[in-house]
Amino acid sequence: MTGPRNLVAEPLTREAFAPFGEVIDARGADSFPINQGRTERFHALAAVELLGEAEGLRGILSIFRGQPLEPLEITLMERHPLGSQAFVAINDGAFLAVVAPPGEFDESAVRVFLVRGDQGVNYRAGTWHAPLLPLKPDSDYLVVDRQGQGNNCDEVTLDTPIKPVMPTG
Ligand SMILES: NC(=O)N[C@@H](O)C(=O)O
Ligand code: NI
DSSP states (O other): OOOOEEOOOEEOOOOTTTTTEEOOOOTTTHHHHHHHHTEEOOOTSSSSOOOOOOTTTEEEEEEEEEEOOEEEEEEEEOOOTTTTTTESSSOOOOOOOOEEEESSGGGOOEEEEEEEEEEEEETTOEEEEOOOOEETTTTEEEEEEEEEEEEEEEEEEEEEEEEEEEOOO
16 A cells, blocks of 8 residues: 545535535525425435335434544545435534545545535445544534445445545635
């Protein structure tokens, strides 16, 4: 394994993140009023994908309490071929979404996005990603993903570790 390579975190936009999944954020999203106008619904920001054997298949909601990876060097990435996985910050914990497109893993296609503490992302089924990377201790996330039969986690070890770098300015 060679020395790490730096990868600068990009701002998270729907367009930039589209190859990997969706951004969960009310900003810039369409909405409509419900509950006699007392509530604004930012509808279908992301889609939950549940694939594979129907028996016992369901979407579940969990809370992940994560700690920063120290040193911040990514050597492993994973994908969930049978379901999407969403992470929504619930105590203002910004995190890094380190991703690569679904399909055969291409280390040169890895990208790093900075997800703010009032945003979330939904990894599409099969999107390669680093396991949860909070930037501060005890960061809580609402996680929506799949419970069911079959292998839903493939892992790959990187030939060259990735060191995410915060953008300057
Ligand atoms: N293992 C687990 O449930 N979490 C990972 O999938 C992750 O992306 O953090
Ligand atoms: Ni995952």
